[in-house]
Amino acid sequence: MTDIAGAIARLKSELPSNVKVVAVSKFHPAEAVMEAYNAGQRVFGESRPQELHVKASMLPDDISWHFIGHLQTNKLKMVLPYADLVESVDSGHLLEAISDWGVSHDRTVDVLLEMHIASEDTKQGFFGEGILQIVRNASAYPGVRISGLMGMATFTDDEAVIRNDFSRLVSLRDGIKADIERYPGLPADFGILSFGMTHDYRIAVEMGADIVRIGTLIFGERTY
C-alpha cells in the first residue's frame, strides 16, 4: 500500500507554498482520492471524462478538479460542469467548443493551452506558432479565460533534455507576457505554467512551474 498521506505531507514540506500540487488520481479509486482528501489535498487531476464525471459526482464538493487529458468535443458535458481548470486544450477546434459551451451556460471556463514540448510525437499539444495564433485571436473565444500554458516533457532520465523541453514552455510564456498588450483577449494576469510530473517535478519547480501534476508519487503505480 502506498502511504498517500505521507507522500502529500512530504510534498507539502518540500515545495514552495506558491506551487500548486495537482494530485493526479486517474485510474485510482475514489477511496484513494478520499485518503488524499483527508490528508488535506483539495486539487485533483483526471484525464478521462467519464472517470472525472463519476468521481466528481460522488466526492466532496470542495474538491477542485483539473482536467488534464485529451478532450473530445462530444465529451464536454462530462467535464465542464466539474472542472475548475481544463489544462489540456490542444486544438483551436476544442477551444472554440469549450468557449461556445461557456457562453451558452453563462460561464467563463478557465483553461490552459497545452504546448507540445516533448520529442515523442505521441504527446498532444500545440506547437509554439499554433499557440501564438490562438492568443492573437483570443477575443474570438469569449466563453473561456486562457490563463496560461501546460506541457509534458520528453519521458527520459536525461535532465538536459527535460530542461530544454521545459525552457521552451517558459520562454513562450515570457514572450507572450512581454507582449501582453498585443493580445487583448488574454487576461492581464495571463501566465500560469503547469509542468512537471512525478519524475521531473523537482526540475519543474526549480524552473518556475506554478502547477505540478503528480500522480505516481502520491498514489503509487497505476494499474491499467
Ligand SMILES: *Cc1c(COP(=O)(O)O)cnc(C)c1O
Ligand atoms: C498521468 C499524468 C500526470 C501524472 O503523471 P505521474 O508520472 O504519475 O506523476 C501528469 N500530467 C498528465 C497530463 C498526465 O496525463
